[in-house]
Amino acid sequence: MTQKTRKNPEPVKRTNYHGLWYILFLLILVGLCGWGFHYYQNFFRPNVTTGDQPSAYIYIHTGSDLQVVKNMLSDHHYLRDMKSFEWVAQKKKYDGKVRPGRYKIRDRMNNIELVNLLRSGKQEPVRVILQNVRNPEELAGKIAAQIEGDSISILNLLRNPDYLREFDVGPLTVFTLFIPNTYEFLWNTTADQFIRRMYKERQKFWNDERLMQMSQEALDIPGVIILASILEKETAKNTEKPVIAGVYLNRLRKGWPLQADPTLIFAWNDYTIKRVLNKHKEIDSPYNTYKYTGLPPGPICLPSVSSIDAVLKYEHHFYMYFCAKDDLSGYHNFAVTFAEHNRNAERYQAALKRLNNH
Secondary structure (H helix, E strand, C coil), X not given: CCCCCCXXXXXXXXXXXXXXXXXXXXXXXHHHHHHHXXXXXXXCCECECCCCCCEEEEEECCCCCHHHHHHHHHHCCCECCHHHHHHHHHHCCHHHCCCCEEEEEECCCEHHHHHHHHHHCCCCCEEEEECCCCCHHHHHHHHHCCCCCCHHHHHHHXXXXXXXXXXXXXXXXXXXHCCCEEEEECCCCCHHHHXXXXXXXXXXXXXXXXXXHHHHCCCCHHHHHHHHHHHHHHCCCCCCHHHHHHXXXXXXXXXXXXXXXXXXXXXXXXXXXXXXXHHHHHCCCCCCCCCCCCCCCCCCCCCCHHHHHHHHCCCCCCCCEEEECCCCCCCEEEECCHHHHHHHHHHHHXXXXXXXXX
16 A cells, blocks of 8 residues: 655744844844934044143123023134034033133133033133223223223213212222232123222221221221322332321421422323423312312222332421432422422422433
8 A cells, every 4th residue: 555655844944033123133233332422522522722831711790691691602613513512511401501700711621621611600710900000991901801891881880979979989099909919800790889899998908007007097998099199100119108108197287388299180180291380380170289278089090009008107207308319319308398398409400400411
């Protein structure tokens, strides 16, 4: 009996799921790597460039938004890639937290470091130097060059009697509000904030010791500052300032006019005057201390601390006159009598003639 040959069934085709999962895993891995690289590029790759310097300062004005910041960074070429900065700024929601100020950025900072710095408001303070100032206009210009407050705003406050009344000064005596020194400010300080800070500094300066010295001589703060401002322009020799202060105080006590040449220069508003002549003494001004007795109505400059302390610690003596020495050293000869003073003046004039003849 013949057996029938049985056909082998065809093998069932199986889907290779392991291969598919492997491919899918590779695609995901590639995607994650790509996303991670993009993330790294945006967040952590150095993006700030400050040229040849290791750092730079950027100034963000009050009221600025993200677009203003981007324009400023772009104008100064501080970023290698603006789009990556924009992406990080949006992720960190910096557009709603733009803070004004002066910021120090470092070369090769990454975007997250830069945005975190700008969001924090951690400014680099500015060192504001107050010295060698003749008038409020010059003061306003110098200060505005160092803080955000503009010169017009500062000058308007310095001229506003209603505003200044709060600080016990007026437009003519406004310089009694300031003590020359170097101060640290945040750059985005306003004109009002600047003046209020100066008032606080003045209160610190006039400590118990200085107030006691002032009261012993029956002086007040405006009087001290006015006289110190004259000293400031009368001599650059700090060792002589207390002596000259004593001369002026002797004249004031006797009701004499101060006859201070620097006040005439101030009255003429002509700082090119090197020697005061008789024609300069003819000006009708309350600052003409040849014509009017007592102190002028306000300081003629912002006096240094050395000049202020020279008034408070003036030298007690009987001198009524002083004249530049004939050695042209910048120092002075002092005299009790007018005759002695004339002899000193004649020697000085002769020295000037000899100098001009050479």
